[in-house]
Amino acid sequence: MKISLTKLFVQDGKSEKYEIPLTSETFSIGGQDYRVIEKHPVILGLTHEGNRVITITGSADLTMEIPCARCLTPVATPFQLEFDLQIDLNLSEEEREEKEEDSSFVEGDELDVEELVRNELIVQWPIRVLCKDDCKGICSRCGANLNIQTCDCDTTGLDPRMAAIKDIFSKFKEV
Template sequence: MKISIKDITSLPDQSKKFKGDCEITEFSYLGSNFSINHIEPFDVVLSMIGTGKLHITLNTTATVVGPCDRCLTDVSFQVPASVDETVQVSEGQVVTDDDIGPYPFVDGEDIDVDELILNEILVNFPAKILCQDDCKGICPVCGKNRNIEACGCDDTVLDPRMAQFLDVFNSFKEVK
């Protein structure tokens, strides 16, 4: 959804409310693909502060589906998206700040609401996504999901720095 700021920038100290609509259905983050199943209805409020600043606010929650970090099973979780941005405007367009650079959510005279929401989702994204708190993950030997069935594989991971000690122990086993 794109909102033109041309009309609002000519009204100092005025606000306009728009019914929000997000068209993002999927995105990639840290090498994994995620889909957005639902975004709560929201309003986008554009407010002029004097004649030179545009304040953008919106609050919503997105329901995202993606892989569990341990077992790769799809998990549904909610991510809040709360936008509170103020940008400089001049002659109906956003002025880019040399320190910040161009705003990724600005396209000429338009504010890209989808980009604002995606940025907030990524900022508020959970550090670890788990299907359950005690997820057992995938067996590193046979690849089975340990939450579904136990595989019985020996998954002892030895520290490679201790390999020489293991060789010594194994040589004593052969002597017996």
């Protein structure tokens, strides 16, 4: 969904409120598509500060499905996004890039709400998501999900680094 900014430019200090339903079923983050499993309309307040400078404030609540970093089980991950930024529409796309102002969500005089949300998702994207803190992951030999089943694979001596980690954990338990 796109919002035309032209009617804001009519007057300095002109302000508009919007409630925009999200249409995207997925968002592409780092080249990967993630499913949106719950969403609410995006609340936006746009203010023309004058001379084609726009302040964007607002919020968006949505839940994304992110695979567990260890076992790949999809995990419902809620996001509460807050927007508070300013864009100068006098600048060309190249000039904005030079200023490292991320405004890929503006094309011409239009604000792309989905792209604005995607940008903020990238900022808040967790480094990793786990289905539970003590997720056992998947067996590196047979691929079994070790939270659900055990397997008979001999994984000792598989990787010296893994073995070192194992040692640390067993020492931990003894204490």
